[in-house]
Amino acid sequence: MDDERRAKLAEKGRSLYGKFCGTGGRGICAESFAVYHLGRGEDAVVEDLVRFLDAEVQRLCESDPQARLDATRGLALRIRSHLAETADDRPHAGPALRAFVLESSSDSH
Numbered sequence: 136m137d138d139e140r141r142a143k144l145a146e147k148g149r150s151l152y153g154k155f156c157g158t159g160g161r162g163i164c165a166e167s168f169a170v171y172h173l174g175r176g177e178d179a180v181v182e183d184l185v186r187f188l189d190a191e192v193q194r195l196c197e198s199d200p201q202a203r204l205d206a207t208r209g210l211a212l213r214i215r216s217h218l219a220e221t222a223d224d225r226p227h228a229g230p231a232l233r234a235f236v237l238e239s240s241s242d243s244h
Contacts, residue, residue, distance in 0.1 A: 136177060136179065136180075141179060144172070144177075144180045144183070145180070145183045145184070145187070147168065148168055148169070148180065148183065148187065149184075149187055151164040151165040151168050152191070152210070165184065165210060166210060166213055166214060168184070169184055169214045169217055170217055173217055178218070178221065181218055182218070184214060185214055185215060185218065188207060188210060188214065192207055192208055195207055
């Protein structure tokens with residue numbers, strides 16, 4: 136995937152996260168986006184989204200006037216779980232994806 140497409144998809148993931156929080160945590164647009172791109176083998180797109188969510192969790196820990204922290208943490212955990220399942224299901228994605236999942240899991244708390 137070229138850099139331009141990856142950047143556009145990163146922006147779309149961030150936008151869908153905004154819709155997720157905009158529905159009080161009841162929407163799953165960003166999660167569905169992640170699952171779709173994992174299914175296409177576009178793990179990097181999902182890794183970008185997890186990095187964004189991790190940064191968002193850190194930001195919300197400092198200031199969360201709209202009470203989005205719990206919903207954002209839950210979303211990040213579910214997407215990280217999908218990544219872990221993908222790493223287990225696709226041996227060729229194995230070590231690099233597993234390392235990313237473990238690294239981002241330890242960074243997020």
